[in-house]
Amino acid sequence: MQTEVVIVGAGPTGLALANLLGRYGRSAIVLETRSDLIDYPRGVGLDDESMRSIQTMDLVESVRPYTIPHHVMRLVNGKGETMITNAPQGEPFGWPRKFGFIQPLVDRQLFEGLARFDDIDVRFGHHVTEARDLGDHVEVTATVTQADGTTREETITAQYVVGCEGGSSPTRKRMDVEFVGHSPSTRWVVIDVRNDPLGLPNVYLGADPARPYVSIGLPHGIRRWEFMLFDDEPSERVEDDEFVAALLEDHVPDSSTLDVIRRRVFTHHGRIASRFRQGRVLIAGDAAHLMPVWMGQGWNSGMRDATNLSWKLATVLAGQAHDSLLDTFEIERHDHAKAMIDLSMTFGNIIKPTNRVVCGARDLASRALNLSPRVKDYFADMRFKPMPFYAKGVVVAPDTLVAGEQPRKRTSGFMTVKNAVEKSTPVGKQFPQPRVNTAEHTGARLDDVTGTWWTVAAWGNDPARLFTDEERAQLRHMGARFVSFMSETQRPWAEAEYAGSGTLVVGDVDGALKGWFDKHAVGVVFLRPDRFVGATCLAQESGRALAALRTAMSATAVPAVQLAEVAA
Numbered sequence: 418m419q420t421e422v423v424i425v426g427a428g429p430t431g432l433a434l435a436n437l438l439g440r441y442g443r444s445a446i447v448l449e450t451r452s453d454l455i456d457y458p459r460g461v462g463l464d465d466e467s468m469r470s471i472q473t474m475d476l477v478e479s480v481r482p483y484t485i486p487h488h489v490m491r492l493v494n495g496k497g498e499t500m501i502t503n504a505p506q507g508e509p510f511g512w513p514r515k516f517g518f519i520q521p522l523v524d525r526q527l528f529e530g531l532a533r534f535d536d537i538d539v540r541f542g543h544h545v546t547e548a549r550d551l552g553d554h555v556e557v558t559a560t561v562t563q564a565d566g567t568t569r570e571e572t573i574t575a576q577y578v579v580g581c582e583g584g585s586s587p588t589r590k591r592m593d594v595e596f597v598g599h600s601p602s603t604r605w606v607v608i609d610v611r612n613d614p615l616g617l618p619n620v621y622l623g624a625d626p627a628r629p630y631v632s633i634g635l636p637h638g639i640r641r642w643e644f645m646l647f648d649d650e651p652s653e654r655v656e657d658d659e660f661v662a663a664l665l666e667d668h669v670p671d672s673s674t675l676d677v678i679r680r681r682v683f684t685h686h687g688r689i690a691s692r693f694r695q696g697r698v699l700i701a702g703d704a705a706h707l708m709p710v711w712m713g714q715g716w717n718s719g720m721r722d723a724t725n726l727s728w729k730l731a732t733v734l735a736g737q738a739h740d741s742l743l744d745t746f747e748i749e750r751h752d753h754a755k756a757m758i759d760l761s762m763t764f765g766n767i768i769k770p771t772n773r774v775v776c777g778a779r780d781l782a783s784r785a786l787n788l789s790p791r792v793k794d795y796f797a798d799m800r801f802k803p804m805p806f807y808a809k810g811v812v813v814a815p816d817t818l819v820a821g822e823q824p825r826k827r828t829s830g831f832m833t834v835k836n837a838v839e840k841s842t843p844v845g846k847q848f849p850q851p852r853v854n855t856a857e858h859t860g861a862r863l864d865d866v867t868g869t870w871w872t873v874a875a876w877g878n879d880p881a882r883l884f885t886d887e888e889r890a891q892l893r894h895m896g897a898r899f900v901s902f903m904s905e906t907q908r909p910w911a912e913a914e915y916a917g918s919g920t921l922v923v924g925d926v927d928g929a930l931k932g933w934f935d936k937h938a939v940g941v942v943f944l945r946p947d948r949f950v951g952a953t954c955l956a957q958e959s960g961r962a963l964a965a966l967r968t969a970m971s972a973t974a975v976p977a978v979q980l981a982e983v984a985a
């Protein structure tokens with residue numbers, strides 16, 4: 418093998434996947450047709466979930482200078498009235514909920530981050546023409562453009578190939594899967610300028626029947642506008658300075674002094690591939706799903722894919738699971754990506770109408786809805802944004818902790834659990850990331866102390882004591898770490914009590930962890946490498962939960978020598 422994974426495309430999804438594989442100690446080659454990264458702005462919104470993934474990549478400090486936290490989005494009508502404000506508060510996953518960002522500069526940081534890894538290589542000027550799945554490996558052929566302009570063929574042998582080359586993905590086309598959905602014909606002109614003539618922060622989506630528009634303040638003094646084109650306006654008019662000046666007339670005091678980065682026409686797409694995997698060939702990011710810009714979810718959905726797929730590839734490549742684990746990538750990611758497409762299309766349908774009667778009715782409805790503080794808060798807090806929730810995949814429903822035999826009683830049958838404040842399960846959802854203390858850290862973000870591979874965490878218990886020797890060997894084979902969460906007041910006691918067990922004691926400084934275990938009425942949580950909850954249980958059920966989780970992740974058997982080591 419020349420490498421373990423060939424990643425086709427050095428866009429954000431491919432670069433993120435390569436960084437995560439590098440962090441997990443795997444090898445990959447990124448093949449990119451272009452001679453460099455794309456250098457013009459595209460995505461402008463970066464979510465807290467993505468920042469958490471960048472934290473896993475250990476690139477937060479390099480990325481931060483190209484972001485503005487707490488980006489607020491306002492949907493305004495033609496009269497300038499605010500219909501919806503999105504200004505989500507709090508930092509449940511450890512970061513502000515929304516950042517404005519400059520995509521080419523952040524993507525460049527992801528690219529430069531790859532220099533840390535000896536076994537990750539990026540090759541520009543490599544156009545992939547074929548990816549042959551030969552059963553036990555893949556052969557990827559690329560046409561390589563050389564310095565003198567001539568070309569040659571290169572074939573790379575790998576375990577898996579992942580197409581991350583964007584919406585037109587040749588990898589997806591070779592997989593011969595459907596790309597289901599719509600591509601509305603509405604065209605938009607995007608104009609990015611370096612010298613923001615407004616100096617206003619945040620995002621305005623203008624549902625103006627005279628001409629729907631977007632105006633966004635970005636880091637480094639960049640401003641973006643988008644204007645809808647009417648059917649009788651040819652796309653070529655974007656080259657006409659007078660036409661562009663007329664578009665900007667109501668938006669800028671003097672458009673003649675603008676330092677334009679680019680202006681171009683684009684259309685939106687709402688499409689999703691019917692399959693994300695075929696044998697050793699996978700697709701991720703825009704190659705697997707395309708969505709309109711309205712919720713700023715295209716770039717973020719690619720990050721979610723890279724986050725979900727990277728640890729599964731790393732687990733299979735390490736021999737810790739059979740490759741059916743990779744089927745769970747599509748199982749977990751498809752529906753969430755689809756929900757984001759649907760939400761983004763809905764937003765577009767609110768912004769785009771130009772019929773005055775339709776817009777009048779819409780504005781009236783929004784005024785009525787805004788009279789209710791609860792409705793207002795619902796939108797402000799972005800509770801309409803579908804959060805990833807994996808009902809199927811590498812997850813164990815609390816009532817199915819069945820390892821060979823029926824449990825005497827289901828978890829939810831025990832009295833305290835019946836009284837749980839939160840009736841829906843936390844399994845399949847992202848675990849919070851509060852600030853915590855350990856013997857070595859004060860006020861650290863949780864992931865920075867637990868690491869980013871499997872974690873078995875117990876509230877107020879030493880999880881190491883909850884498993885048999887054989888189960889401990891299985892957890893070691895998975896690379897899991899034992900963590901004990903407890904109130905900060907109890908940490909010195911636990912550090913002395915659990916000394917020598919290898920368990921990390923984590924002090925809950927602001928009650929966020931205690932609140933989580935209390936609300937869900939569980940005693941133990943199995944955290945996946947992507948910080949999603951794989952399983953929960955009561956302390957005494959830990960062995961059964963582990964067995965069910967190992968089934969869900971298609972875990973391989975632990976070699977006898979490792980079993981003997983733990984027993985000894």
Ligand SMILES: O=C(O)CCc1cccc(O)c1
Pocket residue numbers: 461462463488489490620622631643710711712713714
């Ligand atoms: O993420 C955000 O807040 C802005 C998303 C957005 C909305 C409209 C156009 C666009 O290019 C991005």
